[in-house]
Amino acid sequence: MNNHSLVFEKGMTANKVILILGILFVSFNLRPAITAVGPVVSAIRADLHITNGQAGFITTLPLLSFAVFSFIAPKLGYRFGSEAMIFAGMLALLAGILIRSTGVLSALFIGTALVGVGIALANVLLPSIIKNRYPAKIGLMTGVYTASMSIFAALGSGFTITLADGFQLGWQHSLMFWGILALAALILWYPQLHQSSGNQADVKRKAQAVPGSNIWRSAIAWQVTLFMGFQSFLFYCMIAWLPEILSGAGLPLATAGWLVSIMQLAGIPMAFFIPVLAGRLENQKGLIWLIGALYMAGLSGLLTGGSVALITISVMLIGLGQGSSISLALTLLGLRAANPKESAELSGMAQSLGYAFAATGPVLIGFFLDMTGSPFVPLFIFVGIVIVMVVAGLGAGRNKTIFQV
Numbered sequence: 001m002n003n004h005s006l007v008f009e010k011g012m013t014a015n016k017v018i019l020i021l022g023i024l025f026v027s028f029n030l031r032p033a034i035t036a037v038g039p040v041v042s043a044i045r046a047d048l049h050i051t052n053g054q055a056g057f058i059t060t061l062p063l064l065s066f067a068v069f070s071f072i073a074p075k076l077g078y079r080f081g082s083e084a085m086i087f088a089g090m091l092a093l094l095a096g097i098l099i100r101s102t103g104v105l106s107a108l109f110i111g112t113a114l115v116g117v118g119i120a121l122a123n124v125l126l127p128s129i130i131k132n133r134y135p136a137k138i139g140l141m142t143g144v145y146t147a148s149m150s151i152f153a154a155l156g157s158g159f160t161i162t163l164a165d166g167f168q169l170g171w172q173h174s175l176m177f178w179g180i181l182a183l184a185a186l187i188l189w190y191p192q193l194h195q196s197s198g199n200q201a202d203v204k205r206k207a208q209a210v211p212g213s214n215i216w217r218s219a220i221a222w223q224v225t226l227f228m229g230f231q232s233f234l235f236y237c238m239i240a241w242l243p244e245i246l247s248g249a250g251l252p253l254a255t256a257g258w259l260v261s262i263m264q265l266a267g268i269p270m271a272f273f274i275p276v277l278a279g280r281l282e283n284q285k286g287l288i289w290l291i292g293a294l295y296m297a298g299l300s301g302l303l304t305g306g307s308v309a310l311i312t313i314s315v316m317l318i319g320l321g322q323g324s325s326i327s328l329a330l331t332l333l334g335l336r337a338a339n340p341k342e343s344a345e346l347s348g349m350a351q352s353l354g355y356a357f358a359a360t361g362p363v364l365i366g367f368f369l370d371m372t373g374s375p376f377v378p379l380f381i382f383v384g385i386v387i388v389m390v391v392a393g394l395g396a397g398r399n400k401t402i403f404q405v
Contacts, residue, residue, distance in 0.1 A: 021188050022188045022189040024144070024145065026086060026090065026185050027145035027146070027148040029119070030122060030152075031150075033097055037175070038059070040164050044058070047171065048105050062113075062119065064113075065119075066352070066356075068352070070120050072348075073085065073120060073344070074124060077128060078344065083193060087193055090189060091118070092115075094179055095114055097115060097179040098176065100175065101173070101176040103172050124351055130145075131334045138275075142275035142327065143276045144272065146326060150268045150326075153264060154265055221402045223395035224402075227389060227392045229350075231322075231329055231389060233360075233385060234385055234389070235322055238263065238318065240366075241378060244256075246311065246315075248374070249376075255308070259311070265319070266315075266317075266320055266323070267321075270323035270324040271323040271324075271327040275327045278331045283398055284335070285397040287324070294317050295318060297317045298316075299383050328393075336396065
């Protein structure tokens with residue numbers, strides 16, 4: 001082997017390391033800017049003199065941004081390159097974090113919307129990049145980034161309240177802190193801009209249109225979308241209302257709040273291992289049954305009630321189901337696509353409709369809680385959602401791509 005080829009191989013290895021670091025740091029940013037808001041929402045409400053409804057809109061606004069921009073992201077990625085648009089997404093995220101931290105009500109909403117736009121672009125286009133750059137390691141790479149995303153989602157909730165109260169930084173500086181993470185992602189992702197034009201041409205070369213191909217007429221595309229939507233619905237409903245549900249069932253509110261953190265932490269190992277396993281299986285139907293069983297066991301435990309130990313185990317089972325379902329949903333965006341362009345289109349369809357549906361969840365569950373006053377009614381609704389999610393997932397788990405008959 002001559003020196004030139006040795007240097008070339010080393011350069012390629014360095015490029016791969018930089019790409020993996022970039023993917024990791026982008027994934028670190030996909031949740032904490034959202035999960036950081038919940039712990040300080042009461043301080044925001046008191047400081048800006050807003051109603052509970054307006055405060056709730058702070059949580060819903062990013063989901064609406066997800067729904068709108070997940071439609072647009074695949075076209076932008078195909079036109080300008082996925083790498084370039086993820087960089088633009090991290091810029092929008094950083095700008096949104098800084099704008100919403102100024103302490104002005106209008107800036108709070110504008111900045112929060114920008115946060116959603118930035119995250120939506122990366123949410124949709126990362127699976128396409130993994131499909132293009134790591135076609136034989138979709139499960140492993142998806143596992144790495146979903147586990148990273150889950151870890152920092154949990155940190156966003158826990159660390160923000162420590163900054164706000166423990167370090168006396170207040171809500172503005174506590175939310176601004178997450179801009180450091182966005183800046184780090186921008187720096188580490190910048191080298192990918194030089195790769196964008198070449199990779200964009202590669203994506204277009206691989207994207208050979210299937211005659212009569214329309215993703216909106218693909219049964220598997222709709223099944224993946226429904227699976228994504230129902231698992232997102234469950235996640236955001238649990239985050240928003242599980243403390244209230246558990247409190248209504250007799251637990252102290254502080255204990256209920258800690259259980260939500262435990263639920264998120266329990267799902268982290270599954271967020272890594274499920275995609276790795278999914279990538280090695282001929283189909284993913286067995287994993288769908290496992291996810292359904294975890295959810296059903298957890299929800300049954302909550303409906304049964306009893307000791308704090310039983311409730312804790314039940315919440316952890318739900319967390320295992322959540323970590324499994326979100327990571328499998330994201331893995332399916334690569335596995336059910338024949339090329340990176342199809343992966344981006346499927347990602348846009350599944351995430352736009354999925355998050356639009358998920359945005360209705362917290363409002364719907366809140367309505368039923370107000371109407372019935374019973375913490376058990378939402379749990380029965382969750383059982384019904386799990387059943388429908390499993391049915392959709394069994395279709396999405398078939399070993400076919402979206403345009404195969």
